[in-house]
Amino acid sequence: MTEINRRTVLAAGAGLGGLPFTRARAQAxxxxxxxxxxxxxxxxxxxxxxxxxxxxxxxxxxxxxxxxxxxxxxxxxxxxxxxxxxxxxxxxxxxxxxxxxxxxxxxxxxxxxxxxxxxxxxxxxxxxxxxxxxxxxxxxxxxxxxxDTYMLAKSTGGATVRAGGDSWYFITADYAFGHALERDTANFVRQAGGRVLGQVRTPFPGTSDFSSFLLQAQTSRAKVIGLANAGSDTINCIKQAAEFGLTRRGIKLASLLMFMPDVHSLGLEATQGLICTETFYWDxxxxxxxxxxxxxxxxxxxxxxxxxxxxxxxxxxxxxxxxxxxxxxxxxxxxxxxxxxxxxxxxxxxxxxxxxxxxxxxxxxPAYLFEVKSPAESRGQYDYYKLLQTTAGNDAFRPMAEGNCSLVRS
Amino acid sequence: MLEIIENFLGIPAPLLFGQLLLGLINGAFYAMLSLGLAVIFGLLNIINFTHGAQFMMGAFVAWMLLAWGGLGYWWALLIAPLIVGATGVVIERLMISRLYKLDHLYGLLLTFGIGLIIEGLFRNHFGSSGLPYRIPAELSGAWDLGFMFMPVYRGWVVVFALACCLATWLVIEKTRLGAYLRAATENAALVQAFGVNVPRMITLTYGAGVALAALAGVLAAPIYSVNPQMGTNLIIVVFAVVVIGGMGSILGSVITGFGLGIVEGLTKVFWPEASATVIFVIMAIVLLARPAGLFGRA
Known part of the structure; x- marks a missing residue:
């Protein structure tokens, strides 16, 4: 019979403990x-x-x-x-x-x-x-x-300018995303011969009443109000622009970043006719x-x-x-x-x-420019978009040379 | 006169008037919400951090009544505060009533927790992007005021909120029930000794404060996106309003609510980026100069 001393117990313990440990490590x-x-x-x-x-x-x-x-x-x-x-x-x-x-x-x-x-x-x-x-x-x-913001600006912004919306006022979420979207869209508007009459930067998050900002936009007499925001900010803007009669007075809203869930939340009644750009649509x-x-x-x-x-x-x-x-x-x-x-x-x-x-x-x-369907056009759940225009991937995004990315050898 | 304003401030007068009016409208929401908070704090000594969630519940119950029950805006205005007020009664009986003997802080933490739970439940079930709720047909349309386009519904909100504030003030200052309430605030034990059921009165007061929040929620549903975080956005501002007005002061919270709405509206013209901060700057200044608030008793 072998003598069980402290050292063997310790060694056995270490061996037992080590087994699952090595297996876990192999798995990781x-x-x-x-x-x-x-x-x-x-x-x-x-x-x-x-x-x-x-x-x-x-x-x-x-x-x-x-x-x-x-x-x-x-x-x-x-x-x-x-x-x-x-x-x-x-x-x-x-x-x-x-x-x-x-x-x-x-x-x-x-x-x-x-x-x-x-x-x-x-x-x-x-x-x-x-x-x-x-x-x-x-x-x-x-x-x-x-x-990205460049692609949205080019697709939605470009289409809006081509449709006659040549003077713009931006309602911009006051952080990195809003600034980038406003900057990229303003560049397209100016390139296409349009004018940017002004912008207002709204605190993010935490703004739910946009009527003041919409009123400022209206006072600028711009034809298009560019919404450089997203999510419930965009939803509130669209809802309140209709409430204050901006859309009835012929002012166009350019929802530069709008997603399917936003359209679903607002309902087709409120969003019909708006255009937006996505790169994926389920249908x-x-x-x-x-x-x-x-x-x-x-x-x-x-x-x-x-x-x-x-x-x-x-x-x-x-x-x-x-x-x-x-x-x-x-x-x-x-x-x-x-x-x-x-x-x-x-x-x-x-x-x-x-x-x-x-x-x-x-x-x-590719980037797809969609128009939101009217309630009459929509057949069934989530049937919200009709395709207006497709831009190939090479044209949709910013040319590599213009991005100033340090990885790109000039 | 108009020209003087324009030359002096460098902005068009119509814009200025429009902003004043819009500030007043937002002030109506601040006033209604801070009123409920003030009533609850006055009697219960509880800082009700669930208020934002209860405001949101009011809007959601309005939506549910319409979507599931076919009951429109006017019914919602009546029923939603009752339903949400009833949940308030349950919360008070089951949980808050156990904390009256403890420090304010415990009530604050409890109600804050309840608020987060309610918000989380709604978010889990309804998502975050919100639900559509339309302005009732009777109140749609707008008046052209010359300097701005004034939606009928917003006018209704101001009038209705003012009426609610006035009614609450009358009940508390001019009726026998209000006298009991005020007496119980001063010395609950003595009032109870006179045979008034103080615990029940406290429960109903909490329910009424919550119902006011829900009523504001129904008013907000057609204007703002009905989503679970709608209360969070508003409630922090409303707390600042209550602090500036003086904790527990009813008239103070109403006047401060409307006043700060206007200050915020003007900030949106002169310095939009600061419009979310300006109220807190004022709060800091008021706390330094008058720690009890503008209308509070030290």
């Missing part, structure tokens, strides 16, 4: 961790939030059984840059997250972008608007997927309808899909393709390398169709 090494950061509690919840989480999970589910595990986690950014970057740091430093999805409001995205670059992870952004993400703030670790073609059917069961009951949700799905899917292509170990070690691989591979998914990612991180795909 073969697991890709994806984390979604966006608004789950505020004004942008419906246009990102739970529906986007369902779409990201859909992408992960479609990539199951490819030899590595995928974990999806999420957090609420409260629309605050400091909150967002703190969460991102915790994710990278403590939780071993490999890929951060979205970011939400532009102010948060710009802050998170710096953190991801510092930690050399991957950042796929699906709902932030500011075109600075592929301009002066561009990063080798970032892909900006769904849309666009067979592939988008097939995708919608796949995720439908997991969506919020009263919130239709919009391009941000689709962007969450498609960007994660493309990221996972790159990971599978280069191997998990290498993908976890070097985020910039994964993004380089994503840029080298052609993109194709059910939401946006074939496309590509440019050197500055800009994903290219």
């Amino acid at each position: 090494a073969n697991t890709i961790k994806i984390a979604l950061l966006c608004d789950f509690s505020g004004t942008y919840r419906d246009v990102t939030g739970p529906n986007e989480l369902a779409c990201v999970r859909q992408a992960a589910a479609e990539f199951a059984n490819r030899g590595f595990n995928i974990e999806v986690t999420f957090a609420d950014n409260q629309n605050r840059a400091d909150v967002g970057s703190n969460i991102a740091r915790t994710w990278f430093d403590r939780d071993g997250v490999d890929c951060l999805v979205d970011g939400g409001a532009s102010s948060v995205a710009l802050a998170v972008n710096d953190v991801v670059r510092e930690k050399n992870k991957v950042y796929v952004n699906s709902s932030s608007a500011t075109s600075d993400l592929t301009g002066r703030a561009c990063s080798p670790n970032l892909v900006h997927w769904t849309y 666009l073609n067979d592939r988008t309808r097939a995708f919608t059917n796949r995720v439908r069961a997991n969506l919020q009951p009263n919130v239709p899909l919009c391009m941000n949700h689709a962007g969450g799905y498609a960007s994660v899917l493309h990221y996972l393709k790159a990971v599978a292509d280069m191997g998990v170990a290498q993908a976890k070690a070097n985020g910039a390398e994964v993004v380089a691989r994503m840029k080298a591979m052609p993109c194709d998914d059910d939401c946006f169709g074939p496309g590509s990612i440019r050197q500055d991180g800009r994903k290219l795909h």
Whole structure:
């Protein structure tokens, strides 16, 4: 009989403890961790939030059984840059997250972008608007997927000027996103020979009465009021512009960023005839309808899909393709390398169709200009848009040379 | 006269008058909400942080009555405050009544928590982008005032809010019930000794304060997007109004509500970026100069 002394007990304990530990570590090494950061509690919840989480999970589910595990986690950014970057740091430093999805409001995205670059992870952004993400703030670790302010300005702004709206007044949300959208749209208006008569910057978040600002816009005698805001700000503006008779007096509203859930919230009665630009619509073609059917069961009951949700799905899917292509170990070690691989591979998914990612991180795909249907035209649930115009990916976004992105060799 | 204003301020006079009027309209909401808060604080010594959520519930109940029950705006104006007021009674009986002997802070934390829970429940069920609610046909349309286009509905809001404020003030200052209320505020034990059921009076007062919030919510439903966070946006401002007016002072909160609405409206012309902050700047100044508020008793 062998003598049991203290040393053997300790050794046995260490051996037993070590077994599950090494197994867990082996599992972690073969697991890709994806984390979604966006608004789950505020004004942008419906246009990102739970529906986007369902779409990201859909992408992960479609990539199951490819030899590595995928974990999806999420957090609420409260629309605050400091909150967002703190969460991102915790994710990278403590939780071993490999890929951060979205970011939400532009102010948060710009802050998170710096953190991801510092930690050399991957950042796929699906709902932030500011075109600075592929301009002066561009990063080798970032892909900006769904849309940006330049594209909105060119599509919606350009169409409005062509329809005769040559004098503009902006109602602008007073933070990074609003400023970028106003700047990009004003450039297009001036290029097309139009004039910008003024702008008013409204506090964000926390403004719910826009009648003062609408009245200022009306006093400027501009033909078009450009709404450089989003979410419930846009909803309140449209609602109150009708209330104060602006639209009846022939003033046009240019809702520069409007999503399906916004239209759903306002109702067709209030929104019919408005134009807006999205890069995804559930009823666009067979592939988008097939995708919608796949995720439908997991969506919020009263919130239709919009391009941000689709962007969450498609960007994660493309990221996972790159990971599978280069191997998990290498993908976890070097985020910039994964993004380089994503840029080298052609993109194709059910939401946006074939496309590509440019050197500055800009994903290219077509932009669609829609008009909101009248209640009589709409047949069935969420049948809200009719397609007016399609702009090819190459034309829809800002030319790479104009963005001043440091990654682009001139 | 008009020219003098224009030359002096550098903005067109019509714009200025329009902003004054709009400020008055927003002030009507501030006044109604701060009135409810003042009534509750006056008698219960509770700082009711659930007020914003109860304002939001008023708007949502109006929407539910229309969408699920087919009952329009006028019914909502009557029924929604009753329903939401009843939930207030339940909350007071089950939870708040246990805290009267403790410091103000506990009531504040409890009501703040309840507010967050209510908001979260609504957000989970209805999403964040809001629901459509139309202006009733009788009040749609607008008057052309020359310097601005004045929607009939906004005029109605000001008149109705003023009437509510006046009615509440009359009840509290001029009726026997109001006398009991004021007496109970001074010395509850003594009033109870005279045979008045003080706990029930307190419960009903809380219910009435909550009903006022819900009534403001119904008024707001056709103007603002009916969404779960609509109360949060307003309530912080309303608290500043109550503090400036003097905690618990009914007349103070009404006058301050309308006054600050106008100040905020003017800020939106001269310095739009600061319009969300100006009320808090005033609050800080008032607290430094008169800690009890403009109309409060120290």
